[in-house]
Amino acid sequence: MSHVRLRGLSKSFGSVPAVRELNLDIEHGELLAVLGPSGCGKTTLLRMVAGFERPDAGCVVVSDEVVAGPGRMVPPEKRKVGMVFQDYALFPHLTVEGNVAFGLSTRPREERDALTRRTLELVGLQHKASGPVYELSGGERHPLARALAPEPELVLLDEPFSNLDASLRAGLRREVELILRDAEATALLVTHDQEEALSLADRVAVMRDGSIVQVGPPVEVYGSPATRWAAQFVGEVNVLSGVARGGGVETELGIFDLREPASGSVHVAVRPEQLELSTRDAGNAEVIAREFRGHDVLYRLRHEGGKTLLVQLPSLELHEVGDAVFVRPASPAAVTALTD
Numbered sequence: 213m214s215h216v217r218l219r220g221l222s223k224s225f226g227s228v229p230a231v232r233e234l235n236l237d238i239e240h241g242e243l244l245a246v247l248g249p250s251g252c253g254k255t256t257l258l259r260m261v262a263g264f265e266r267p268d269a270g271c272v273v274v275s276d277e278v279v280a281g282p283g284r285m286v287p288p289e290k291r292k293v294g295m296v297f298q299d300y301a302l303f304p305h306l307t308v309e310g311n312v313a314f315g316l317s318t319r320p321r322e323e324r325d326a327l328t329r330r331t332l333e334l335v336g337l338q339h340k341a342s343g344p345v346y347e348l349s350g351g352e353r354h355p356l357a358r359a360l361a362p363e364p365e366l367v368l369l370d371e372p373f374s375n376l377d378a379s380l381r382a383g384l385r386r387e388v389e390l391i392l393r394d395a396e397a398t399a400l401l402v403t404h405d406q407e408e409a410l411s412l413a414d415r416v417a418v419m420r421d422g423s424i425v426q427v428g429p430p431v432e433v434y435g436s437p438a439t440r441w442a443a444q445f446v447g448e449v450n451v452l453s454g455v456a457r458g459g460g461v462e463t464e465l466g467i468f469d470l471r472e473p474a475s476g477s478v479h480v481a482v483r484p485e486q487l488e489l490s491t492r493d494a495g496n497a498e499v500i501a502r503e504f505r506g507h508d509v510l511y512r513l514r515h516e517g518g519k520t521l522l523v524q525l526p527s528l529e530l531h532e533v534g535d536a537v538f539v540r541p542a543s544p545a546a547v548t549a550l551t552d
C-alpha cells in the first residue's frame with residue numbers, strides 16, 4: 213500500500229482554484245518531487261497533506277489512515293508528518309524545543325524528552341530551547357532542520373533550498389537526500405527548480421494550474437514529456453513537426469527514433485542535446501547566439517526553413533555567431549510524440 217494517497221483533492225481560495233481534483237500516490241521510502249511554476253498550487257497541496265489547510269473536497273490518506281476527508285480533519289501534530297519550509301522554520305507557533313519534540317512525536321514521552329534535549333545540545337541550541345523559532349538566525353535554523361529531518365516517517369519539504377546560493381544549495385541537497393534515504397523516510401518535495409527535482413527525486417510529478425499533468429521517473433519526465441507544456445517547463449526543448457512511420461519520425465532535420473510507436477502527423481519534443489552540428493557538410497543553419505556555460509554551450513540557430521533551434525554541445529569545439537553549420541539528429545536520439 214502506498215504511504216500517501218491523495219484522491220480528488222481540491223482547494224479554492226474564494227473564486228481562485230489552487231488545487232483541482234488532484235490524485236497522487238507516494239510509496240514508502242520514496243522521494244517524490246512536485247515540480248511546477250509559481251502559483252500552480254504546490255504549497256497549498258503540501259499544506260493539505262501537513263494538516264494546515266482543510267481540503268474542499270477529496271481526501272488525504274497517510275499510512276492507511278484518512279487524515280483529511282469529508283467530516284474528518286486530523287490536526288498537524290497527530291499526522292506523523294514533519295515539514296521543512298523555505299525559511300527553515302518548522303512550526304512558527306511552537307518553541308524551538310516544541311519543534312524538535314514535534315519531529316520526535318512518534319517516540320514515547322520519556323524517550324522524546326531525552327532525545328529533544330540531546331538534539332538541542334547537538335546543534336548547540338539548548339539556550340534557546342524555550343524561545344520562539346522566529347528568533348533563530350538562518351544559520352541556526354539549518355542544523356535544526358537537518359536534525360529533525362529524519363525523524364518523522366513522512367517529511368514535507370517546501371522549496372527548502374530556494375533561499376541559498378548555488379554552492380551551498382548543491383551540498384545541502386545531497387546532505388538532505390542522504391539523511392532521508394538513511395532514515396528510509398518518505399519525502400514529498402515541492403519545487404519550481406527542474407534541476408533540483410530531476411537530480412533528487414525518485415519520481416517527479418509535474419503540476420500545472422492545480423493538477424498533475426505527468427508523473428514518472430526523472431528520465432521519463434525529461435525524455436518523454438506528455439505534453440508540449442510539460443516539455444517546455446521541464447528544460448529547454450525544440451518542438452518539431454513530423455510524420456511518424458513505424459519506429460521513426462521524419463522531420464525537417466532528419467529522422468529521429470520514436471520511443472513509443474506512433475503514426476501520422478505528430479509533434480515531437482527534441483532536447484537541445486539531441487541535435488548535433490557539423491561544419492563538413494554544406495550548412496543548413498546559421499548560429500545566431502551562443503551561451504557559453506563552462507561545461508557546455510547552448511547555441512541558438514536559425515534553420516534554413518526559418519525555425520529557431522536550440523542545440524547543446526560540450527564546450528570542446530566552439531562555433532562562432534554567424535557560422536554556417538549543418539544541424540541534424542544526434543545519434544542515438546529517441547523522442548516521443550506529444551499529446552498536444
Ligand code: ATP
Binds near residue numbers: 225229248252254
Ligand atoms: P509559489 O511557488 O509561488 O509558492 P505555489 O505553486 O506554491 O506558488 P500556492 O501558494 O499553493 O502556489 O498558490 C496557489 C494559488 O492559490 C495562487 O493563485 C495563490 O495566490 C492562491 N492562494 C494560496 N494561498 C492563499 C490564501 N491563503 N488566500 C488566498 N489565495 C491563496
